[in-house]
Amino acid sequence: xxxxxxxxxxxxxxxxxxxxxxxxxxxxxxxxxxxxxxxxxxxxxxxxxxxxxxxxxxxxxxxxxxxxxxxxxxxxxxxxxxxxxxxxxxxxxxxxxxxxxxxxxxxxxxxxxxxxxxxxxxxxxxxxxxxxxxxxxxxxxxxxxxxxxxxxxxxxxxxxxxxxxxxxxxxxxxxxxxxxxxxxxxxxxxxxxxxxxxxxxxxxxxxxxxxxxxxxxxxxx
Numbered sequence: 001x002x003x004x005x006x007x008x009x010x011x012x013x014x015x016x017x018x019x020x021x022x023x024x025x026x027x028x029x030x031x032x033x034x035x036x037x038x039x040x041x042x043x044x045x046x047x048x049x050x051x052x053x054x055x056x057x058x059x060x061x062x063x064x065x066x067x068x069x070x071x072x073x074x075x076x077x078x079x080x081x082x083x084x085x086x087x088x089x090x091x092x093x094x095x096x097x098x099x100x101x102x103x104x105x106x107x108x109x110x111x112x113x114x115x116x117x118x119x120x121x122x123x124x125x126x127x128x129x130x131x132x133x134x135x136x137x138x139x140x141x142x143x144x145x146x147x148x149x150x151x152x153x154x155x156x157x158x159x160x161x162x163x164x165x166x167x168x169x170x171x172x173x174x175x176x177x178x179x180x181x182x183x184x185x186x187x188x189x190x191x192x193x194x195x196x197x198x199x200x201x202x203x204x205x206x207x208x209x210x211x212x213x214x215x216x217x218x219x220x221x
Contacts, residue, residue, distance in 0.1 A: 002133055004029040004051070008039040008058040008077060009093070017122055018057060018093070025129065036062060036071035040080055047085055055132065056081060057125070060094040060101075075105065082109045091115060091128050097143050100155065101219025106137075108157075113138035155199065155220060158186075162195055163221045167212050172196070 005027050009015045015032050022030045033039045039056065046052045060074035071077045078090055091113035092105060105111045113128040115121060115138065128138035161184070165175045172192050179187035186192075200206070203214045215221050 001025065002027055002054045002129065004046070004053050005055045005057065006030075006039060006042055006053045007032045008034075008036060008056065008062075008074065010034040010059070010062050014059070014093075014117070018125065021122055021126055025126070034062075035067065035069060036074065036077040037067075037069050039077055040071060043081055043085055043088060052085070053088055055089045055091065055129070057091045057093055060092060060096050075101075075109075078105065078109050078111060082111070086110075089113075089132050091125070091132060091138070093117060093121070093125055096219065098217070098219030099143060102139075102143055104219075106139075114140060114143070116140040116142055118142075155202070158184075159195060159199055160220060162192060163199070163212065163215045166196070166208055167216070167221050 005022060007015060007018050007022075007030065009018065009032065019030065019032065031042065033042060036058075039058065043053055043056065056077075058074045058077055062073060064072065071080060074092065074094065078092065081088055081090060089112040090109075092102075092111055093115045095117040096102075097116055102114050105114065112132040115124045115128050124138075124140055131138045161179075162175060165178060170178065172189060175192055176187055176189045179185070179192075196208070196211070199215075200208075200211055203211060203218075205211045205214055212221070
């Protein structure tokens with residue numbers, strides 16, 4: 001079983017529940033933080049000290065306050081941890097059940113488990129801890145079937161970039177120039193128009209406003 005676990009969660013009621021579970025599992029070292037930056041710094045220090053955390057359990061949503069944070073969401077934290085310290089296993093424990101967001105976490109960041117908060121959340125988190133320790137992935141039942149659906153929306157990283165710019169109010173000409181400024185290819189106006197139209201067809205929407213709304217509902221942006 002894991003011997004050192006870090007929990008990133010900003011709600012005390014949730015943290016208390018996780019802490020009780022980890023005590024029941026007799027995890028020797030467990031620590032909790034309320035900010036993503038603190039979580040990353042603790043993981044970094046633990047690696048430098050030669051005593052790394054084996055597992056990070058993190059929420060996706062963190063309430064903003066007076067602190068100026070580099071990592072403002074659990075997704076950003078997961079990306080940073082998996083990029084810098086891939087040996088650290090990650091279980092996301094979140095109320096967010098948007099399939100595209102969850103799929104992105106598994107496919108792009110290679111998380112080890114996803115547990116949906118709810119009535120069975122703590123029990124599922126317990127199962128996830130055991131499974132991930134034994135080298136297996138865990139996905140909550142309520143989203144696992146949808147994740148296995150091969151007919152889901154096929155949206156890649158370039159599409160996400162376009163959606164993000166559209167959501168900020170940029171028109172296609174501006175997006176083309178922004179991509180060129182960042183040396184991102186393809187960046188031609190015709191390519192951007194084709195990709196946006198492709199996404200409209202996939203999501204069965206008629207205009208850009210509806211495209212952005214559906215994309216947000218799906219957790220793409």
